[in-house]
Amino acid sequence: MIDLDGDGIRARPAMRPPAAVVGMRLAEVDTPALLIDLDAFETNLRLMQQAIAGYNVQLRPHAKTHKCPTIALAQIALGAVGVCCQKVSEAEALVDGGVGDVLISNEVVGAAKVARVAALAQRARISICVDDPEQVVVLAAAMAQADPQSGLGDQATTLDVLVEIDVGAKRCGVAPGEPAVRLAQLVSQQPQLRFAGLQAYQGSAQHRRTVDERRAAIAAAAELAGHTRDLLQAAGIECPKITGGGTGTFLLEADSGIYNELQAGSYVFMDADYAANEWAGSGQPAFxxxxxxxxxxxxxxxxVRAVVDAGLKSSSVDSGLPTLADETPAKYVNxxxxxxxxxxxxxxxxxxxQKLKLIPGHCDPTVNMHDSFVCYRGDRVEAIWPITARGCAW
Amino acid sequence: MIDLDGDGIRARPAMRPPAAVVGMRLAEVDTPALLIDLDAFETNLRLMQQAIAGYNVQLRPHAKTHKCPTIALAQIALGAVGVCCQKVSEAEALVDGGVGDVLISNEVVGAAKVARVAALAQRARISICVDDPEQVVVLAAAMAQADPQSGLGDQATTLDVLVEIDVGAKRCGVAPGEPAVRLAQLVSQQPQLRFAGLQAYQGSAQHRRTVDERRAAIAAAAELAGHTRDLLQAAGIECPKITGGGTGTFLLEADSGIYNELQAGSYVFMDADYAANEWAGSGQPAFxxxxxxxxxxxxxxxxVRAVVDAGLKSSSVDSGLPTLADETPAKYVNxxxxxxxxxxxxxxxxxxxQKLKLIPGHCDPTVNMHDSFVCYRGDRVEAIWPITARGCAW
Known part of the structure; x- marks a missing residue:
């Protein structure tokens, strides 16, 4: 009855309609889809700039949250100095999308990746973290080999290098103090590298539930970073930047007098895990x-129950299940x-x-599952923004 | 020094090298990457066909595991009757990729999606599950409206519809017995629909750790399915198919005498969660x-520790952390x-x-994070297979 000849089937083009188009009513958007409420999103961007306006800090939001050059450019237009990302391929996607200043807030290892960093540094202002002498040597060699003619200018370029110190997260980073100073000295000795300061990100503090726990963790981190900066100065090495902070703690870093750059990212979206933090008394803006x-x-x-069409391939469950956005005794339980x-x-x-809004447990990995944001205002789709760096993990 | 003019930067094309190319040594493949060991993969496909050869069952592997038409066609070439998937967009990607027989082993709700199912049924042999009378009516109307001229033939097409029964998973499905019979009768009354049988998938049994627990769960499921089939026959409704089973239990369904189609999917890859099941005495092939x-x-x-570049955006942690493939006291702990x-x-x-192989905690959502499989044999990359239906959740 149906001709199942393989060639005939293959010859037909894909005719998949998009889940949403601009101008559509929200109720018409097919599911699962990843929505941005533009009023709330724009409020969050403004609240962040207002919150840090009184401090001697610059904002460099983390783009691993949104992976979207459109959003990065909106953050920069409001005052951010640039953005962060974690991976070289993310940085490439952001630079391709028009972002001129990207910190790869992470160590990069391997000849192929390092060569890409050196090439990217010919096209935009790139900075990167190190925590091992071997990385410093490899980065310097790659920068020396990179062809400046491939860049936008004809002058030699440099790469800004931050020494990452472990201020309590027990992940990457050299020990604060003398080990960091020795690594900074090695960076300073490389003509193609510029020592740009310290990364002192206390990732494990972001989701500690009480304000006191977060305050204690960032106070300890700031003390270690400040001590290291003092040792650097005593060794004759200028430390222009101390960067770190996340959505859970950025006001503490801003208030420390030590940090002068903040990397918060999740504040643009928020999620159920951040909603579970206690905020009273923290001064946190009402993101x-x-x-x-x-x-x-x-x-x-x-x-008894309802089953919805968004499971763990639509909303990451690493930090807990999604929650229902509407006030209801019903609960997403499995x-x-x-x-x-x-x-x-x-x-x-x-x-x-019936269509429902879910609040993801964790925004960053949820975004990484989707190809675009369906941006709405009121009940209308106003824009579709591609998540350009989705899947850019290498 | 660097011209950071936005237009200049945007004008440059993306020059991202691929993580892997055919012929490359595995050691050269950049990370993170999703690898398939082709020898192991091919062994698994053969083991499955051998394991079920003595039973009166057909294999319809679940393509939600791999989302890859290349793998689906390999499974069909070895004897599978077709594949399953969960979403309409997955089915579209599989049909576009040359797969001629797809069961959407799930309920599909919403006018836009149902119209796509009806359109797809003009191009390939499509079957689908229902658990509500409203779905039956909507599907029949969509099939009546679908233009047969858009199909490969000029004859009227039908859609195969399975009534899903809840055999213990407490997710989708009507109650076994009379409620299922009533729904099957409604399906049978629609000229554009063909009642194809029952879906009786016991998803929650797949990862029960002991053989006895899995055996008890599938025995209960088979009894409910068999009873429903008997009631259907008593009502004069033929029940050609009872479909279900997964990698954790498929031999139990095969041995039940009730099921005649198996939906196992993960067996092609396996994962740390399946590795944690007890298998001794189950007869399970050594996938x-x-x-x-x-x-x-x-x-x-x-x-103390090492940090690797694959986190929860490269390996899904919903069913536990990845494990190290090599024998070592070291452990992926955070x-x-x-x-x-x-x-x-x-x-x-x-x-x-240094490069390491990780075994993902859960194969299906891990695959859904990556754009391609890097397929290797020995120490050489032999193929790159696109994960065509990655992100196809709608």
Missing amino acids: QQSLFVWTTVMSRTPG VSDEHGVIALNGAPDYALG | QQSLFVWTTVMSRTPG VSDEHGVIALNGAPDYALG
């Missing part, structure tokens, strides 16, 4: 949830690849086909 | 780990977006830049 996973009720057991089970807990039954 | 995340040591704290922390536990220090 709004702007990122949602749009999902449809696809199955129901009346009086997840599988493409299903989320909502226990009604006495809430009325959802309709089959 | 080999064929899927790995290739990662580089990017930072070291000698004697994860963040783009970092994995390996505690040495007395193992010798890794070298900076």
Whole structure:
């Protein structure tokens, strides 16, 4: 009845309609889709700039959160000095998208990747972190080999290098103090590298639940960073920058008098894990949830549960399950690849086909699953922004 | 020094080299990358066909695991009757890639999606699940409206519809017994739909750790499915197919005498979560780990830990952290977006830049993060297979 000849089938083009188009009503957007509430998003960008206006700090938001040059350029237009990212391929996507100043806030290892960093430094202002002498030598050699004619200018370029110190996260970074000074000295000795300062990011502090825990963790980190800066100065090495901070703690770094650059990223979107932090007394701006996973009720057991079409391939569960954006006793209680089970807990039954907003447990890896943001205002789709650096992990 | 004029930068094309090319030595493949060990992969495909050869069952592997038409066609070439997937966009990608028989093993809700199912059914043999009368009516209307001239033939096409029953997973599905019979009767009354049987997938049984737990769960599921089939027959409704089963239990379904189609998917790759199941006495074939995340040591704290460049954006942690493929006391103990922390536990220090294979905690969502499989044999890259349906969640 149906001609299943393989060649015939293959010859037909893909005719997949997009999940959303500009001008569409939100209710018409197919699911799952990753939504940005533009009013909330724009509020968050303004709140951040207002919050740090009184401090001697610059904002360099982390683009690993959004992986989107459109958003990076919006942050820069509002006052950010540039953005951070974690991977070379992310930096390439951001520079390709028009971002002129990118800190790869991470160590980069391997000849192929380092050569790409050196090439990128011919095209934009690039900075990078090190925590091992071997990296310094390899980076300097790659910069020496990079062809300046491939760049925008004809003068020799340099790469800004930050020494990462471990201020309590127990991940990357040399020990603060003398080991950091020795590494900074090695960087300073390389003509193609410029020692730009210290990265002192206390990642594990961001999601400590109480304000006191976060305050204590950042006070300890700032003391270690300040001590290292003093040792550098005593050794005759200028330390122009101390960079770090995240959405959970950035006001503490700003207030420390030690940090002068902040890397917060999640504040543009927020998520359920940040919502679980205690904020009272922290001075934290009232960032709004702007990122949602749009999902449809696809199955129901009346009086008991509903099943939605967004599971762990649409909303990352590494930091907990998504939550329902609407006020309700119902709760998202179980997840599988493409299903989320909502226990009604006495809430009325959802309709089959009803669409709901979920708040992701963790914004960054959720964004990394999707190809575009469906940006809406009120009940209309206003823009579709490609997540250009999605999957850029190498 | 550097001209940071935005237009100048945007005008430059992206020059990102691929992480791997065919013929490259595995050691040269940049990281993170998703590897397939082709010898192990091919062994797994053969082992599955051998394992079910003595049973009255057909294999319809789940393509949500690999999202790759190349692999689906390899499975079909070895004897599979077609594949399953969960989403309409996955089905479209598979049909576009030459797969002629796809079961969407899931409910599909919403006018836009249902219209796509009807259109796809003009191009390939499509089947789908229902668990609500409303879906049946909408599917029938969409099939009536679909233009048969858009298909490969000029005859009216039908859509195969399976009634999903809940056999213990507490997710989708109507109750077994009379509710399923009533829904099957409704399907049978629609001229554009063909009642194709029951889906009785016991998803929650797949990762129960002991053989006895899995056996009890599938025995209960098979009894419910068999009872429903008997009621259908008593009502004069033929039930040609009972489909279900996964990598954790497929021999139990095969041996039940009730199921005649198996949906196992993960067996092609395996993962750390399946490795944690007890298999002794189950008769399970010795499926080999064929899927790995290739990662580089990017930072070291000698004697204590190493940090690798594959975090939770490269290997899904929903079912546990990745494990190290090599025999070692070292252990992957902590994860963040783009970092994995390996505690040495007395193992010798890794070298900076050393590459390691990780076994993902859960294969399906890990695959969904990557754009291609780097397929190797021995120490050479033999193929790059695009993960065509990556991100196809809608």
